[in-house]
Amino acid sequence: MKKLVSAGVAALLCCTAGVAQAEVKIGMITTLSGGGSTLGIDVRDGFELALKQAGASDVKLLVEDDARKPDVAKKLADKFIQKDKVDILTGIIWSNLAMAVVPAATRKGTLYISPNAGPSALAGKACHENYFNVAWQNDNLHEAMGSHANKADYKKTFILAPNYPAGTDALKGFKRMYKGELAGELFTKLGQDDYAAEIAQIRASGADSVFFFLPGGMGIAFMKQYAQSGVDVPVMGPAFSFSQDILPAIGDAALGVANSSQWGKDIESEVNAKFVKGFKEAYGRLPSLYASQGYDAANLILSAMEKADVSDKDDFRAALKEADFASVRGDFKFGNNNHPIQDIYVREVVKEDGQITNKIIGVAIKGHQDAYASKCRMK
Amino acid sequence: MTAALIFEQVLNGLQFGLTLFLMAAGLTLVFGVMGLINLAHGSLYMVGAFCCAWITQQTGSFWLGLGGGVLGAAAAGALIEMLVIRRLYDRDHLDQVLATFALILIFSEGTRMVFGSMPLYLNIPAALGGTMALPGVEAYPVYRLFIILAALAVALLLYLLISKTRLGMRIRAGESDREMIAALGVDIKTLYTIVFALGAAIAGLSGALVGALRSVQVGMGEPVLILAFVVIVIGGIGSIKGALIGSILIGLVDTLGRIFLPVILKFFMENASANSIGAALSSMLIYLMMAGILAVKPKGLFNATN
Numbered sequence: 001m002k003k004l005v006s007a008g009v010a011a012l013l014c015c016t017a018g019v020a021q022a023e024v025k026i027g028m029i030t031t032l033s034g035g036g037s038t039l040g041i042d043v044r045d046g047f048e049l050a051l052k053q054a055g056a057s058d059v060k061l062l063v064e065d066d067a068r069k070p071d072v073a074k075k076l077a078d079k080f081i082q083k084d085k086v087d088i089l090t091g092i093i094w095s096n097l098a099m100a101v102v103p104a105a106t107r108k109g110t111l112y113i114s115p116n117a118g119p120s121a122l123a124g125k126a127c128h129e130n131y132f133n134v135a136w137q138n139d140n141l142h143e144a145m146g147s148h149a150n151k152a153d154y155k156k157t158f159i160l161a162p163n164y165p166a167g168t169d170a171l172k173g174f175k176r177m178y179k180g181e182l183a184g185e186l187f188t189k190l191g192q193d194d195y196a197a198e199i200a201q202i203r204a205s206g207a208d209s210v211f212f213f214l215p216g217g218m219g220i221a222f223m224k225q226y227a228q229s230g231v232d233v234p235v236m237g238p239a240f241s242f243s244q245d246i247l248p249a250i251g252d253a254a255l256g257v258a259n260s261s262q263w264g265k266d267i268e269s270e271v272n273a274k275f276v277k278g279f280k281e282a283y284g285r286l287p288s289l290y291a292s293q294g295y296d297a298a299n300l301i302l303s304a305m306e307k308a309d310v311s312d313k314d315d316f317r318a319a320l321k322e323a324d325f326a327s328v329r330g331d332f333k334f335g336n337n338n339h340p341i342q343d344i345y346v347r348e349v350v351k352e353d354g355q356i357t358n359k360i361i362g363v364a365i366k367g368h369q370d371a372y373a374s375k376c377r378m379k
Numbered sequence: 380m381t382a383a384l385i386f387e388q389v390l391n392g393l394q395f396g397l398t399l400f401l402m403a404a405g406l407t408l409v410f411g412v413m414g415l416i417n418l419a420h421g422s423l424y425m426v427g428a429f430c431c432a433w434i435t436q437q438t439g440s441f442w443l444g445l446g447g448g449v450l451g452a453a454a455a456g457a458l459i460e461m462l463v464i465r466r467l468y469d470r471d472h473l474d475q476v477l478a479t480f481a482l483i484l485i486f487s488e489g490t491r492m493v494f495g496s497m498p499l500y501l502n503i504p505a506a507l508g509g510t511m512a513l514p515g516v517e518a519y520p521v522y523r524l525f526i527i528l529a530a531l532a533v534a535l536l537l538y539l540l541i542s543k544t545r546l547g548m549r550i551r552a553g554e555s556d557r558e559m560i561a562a563l564g565v566d567i568k569t570l571y572t573i574v575f576a577l578g579a580a581i582a583g584l585s586g587a588l589v590g591a592l593r594s595v596q597v598g599m600g601e602p603v604l605i606l607a608f609v610v611i612v613i614g615g616i617g618s619i620k621g622a623l624i625g626s627i628l629i630g631l632v633d634t635l636g637r638i639f640l641p642v643i644l645k646f647f648m649e650n651a652s653a654n655s656i657g658a659a660l661s662s663m664l665i666y667l668m669m670a671g672i673l674a675v676k677p678k679g680l681f682n683a684t685n
Contacts (some may be wrong), residue, residue: 034487034598037597038498188637189661194592197391201638217599228509246594
C-alpha cells in the first residue's frame with residue numbers, strides 16, 4: 001500500500017548531482033480504508049495534484065493508511081520519523097488520531113502541517129512552533145453555523161455530534177456564537193449509522209432547527225433517515241456533513257440545506273479555477289473541501305521551500321508562517337498560534353446539471369480567528 | 380419524557396436489534412454447523428448492499444436490486460466456500476481467522492476497484508417511504524416497520540427450515556457428528572456449501588435492506604460484524620434462538636442506553652458532563668452486558684452444543 005510520488009525515477013537519477021536544494025521528504029498519514037476513507041483519499045489526491053501541477057521534482061511523498069485507528073497512526077508516525085527520516089508530516093483527518101501523533105512528533109522536531117484535524121488543545125495551551133494548521137481550528141465552521149442560525153432567526157436548535165474531540169469542539173463552537181436556546185444536545189458514537197433513536201428525540205423536543213456534525217458515512221445515514229422520518233424541521237451543519245464526497249450518496253434529501261465552509265468550488269479566483277478543473281480532469285469527480293485542504297497544504301509547503309531550506313528549521317518555519325501562497329479559498333494568513341485567519345462562507349446544497357453540489361450564498365464570518373489563539377504563548 | 384416516546388425508542392431498539400439478527404443468524408449458523416469463524420461475513424453484507432445499489436441504479440427497481448443483493452451475496456458465499464473456506468474446516472481457529480481476514484481485504488479492495496471509493500446512492504423504494512401512525516407514536520417510518528417484519532419472517536423461515544425440513548435435519552445432524560452423517564451417505568461437501576451460501580444470502584439481504592437506510596460504502600460490514608459477534612457470544616454460539624434473543628437484547632440496551640443514560644445522569648450532575656459521560660458509558664454498555672452475561676453463563680444464554 002506504499003506509494004511513492006516523485007517526478008519519476010528518471011528525474012531522480014539525473015539530478016542526484018548538482019542541485020543545491022535538498023530533497024524534502026513528506027510523510028502522509030491518512031485514512032484510505034474503511035469508513036471515512038473518502039476524506040483521506042480526497043486529501044491525498046488534492047495534495048498530489050498540487051505537487052504535479054507545480055512539477056515539484058524535489059519533493060518525495062510517502063503515503064500510508066491509518067485506517068482511522070489512533071494506534072496505527074502512532075506507529076506510522078514513529079516509522080516515518082525514525083526510519084524514513086521525513087522532514088514534514090501531514091495528512092491526518094481525525095482529531096483523536098491527531099492528538100495521538102502530533103504532540104509527540106512536533107516535540108521531536110518534526111514539522112506537522114495539518115490538512116484537516118484542528119483539535120482545540122493544539123490551538124491553545126499546547127500550540128507548538130512546529131505545528132501548522134492549513135484547514136481550520138475544529139470550532140471554526142461550527143461557529144459560523146451558530147452565527148448563521150442567529151441570522152436565520154432560529155430560537156430552539158437541537159444539536160448533535162459524535163463523541164470524540166472534534167465532536168465536542170463542534171458543539172462548543174456552535175454554542176459560542178448561537179444566541180437562542182437549545183432544544184436538546186446529544187453525543188453519538190463515532191461511526192454510528194443508525195439514528196432512529198436520536199431522530200425520535202428531535203421530534204419530541206419541539207425544536208425549530210437541527211444542527212448536526214456527522215462527517216463521512218455517518219452524515220449519509222443521518223440525512224437519509226431524517227428525510228424518511230417525516231420530521232420537517234430544517235437542518236444545517238458544517239460542510240463536513242454535506243461535502244462533495246457524500247452528497248451524491250445522500251441524494252435529493254440534502255437539497256436546500258445550509259452549511260458552512262471556508263472553501264467552495266465556485267469561489268472566483270485563478271488558482272481555484274485551476275484546482276477545480278485540474279481535479280476533475282485528473283480524478284473524474286468534483287473536489288470536496290478536503291481535497292482543497294490537501295491542495296493548500298502542498299502549496300503551503302512548496303511556497304516555504306522556495307524561500308528556505310528545510311534543513312534550517314527556523315528559516316523554514318518562518319517561511320511557512322508567512323503563508324505566501326495562493327490559497328484556493330482566497331485570503332489566508334496564520335494567526336499567532338499557526339492556525340488560519342480566514343473568511344467562512346454559507347453554502348446551499350443545489351442541483352447543477354443533474355449533479356448535487358454546493359453553492360456559496362453568503363459570508364457567515366469575515367476574517368475569523370479561533371477562540372483559543374489568546375491561550376497560545378507564541379507570538 | 381412521555382410514555383409514547385419511550386415506546387417509540389423501544390421500537391427503535393427492537394428494529395436495530397433485528398437488523399443485527401440478520402447478520403448474526405448467518406454467522407452463528409456457519410459456526411454452529413461447520414465450526415468456522417468467518418470474519419468475511421461482513422464482506423458478504425457489503426456485497427449484498429453493493430449489488431442491490433448497482434442493480435437498483437441500472438433498473439430503477441429496488442425490488443430487483445434486493446433480489447440481486449441476496450443472490451449476489453449467496454453466489455459470492457458459495458464461491459469463497461468452494462475456493463477457500465472448504466480448506467479451513469480441519470484447521471484451527473487461528474488459521475480460519477487469518478484466511479477470512481485476508482478475504483475481508485480482498486473484498487474491500489476488489490469493491491473499491493470496481494465501484495471506486497465514493498459511497499453509492501441507494502434509497503428506499505417510494506412505496507415504503509413516509510411514515511404511519513402507531514398506537515402512541517404519531518409517525519413511525521414505514522421502512523423501519525418493514526425491516527422489523529422482514530427480519531421476523533427470516534427468523535420464522537429459519538426455524539421452520541431447521542426444525543421441519545429434511546435439509547434442516549441434515550444440518551442438525553452435521554452439527555452433532557459430521558463423520559457419522561458422511562458415513563450415512565449424505566454429501567457433506569454440498570451440504571456445507573449450501574449452509575454457507577444460505578448464511579451469505581441472509582447477510583446480503585441484511586446489507587441490501589440496511590444499506591438503503593444507512594450508507595453503502597466500502598468497509599460498511601466490519602462495524603456490524605463486531606456487534607454480530609457480540610450477539611452470538613451472548614446468545615450462545617451456534618444457536619439461532621440465542622442469536623435472536625441476543626440481538627434484540629443488544630438492540631434494546633444500546634438504543635435505550637444512549638438515549639436515556641444522559642437523561643438519568645442529569646439528576647446527579649451538571650448537563651455538560653452528563654452528556655459526555657452518558658455518551659461514553661452508553662457506548663460501553665453492551666460490552667459490559669456481555670461481560671456480565673459471560674460471568675454467569677460462560678457459554679452464552681442458549682448453548683447449542685448441550
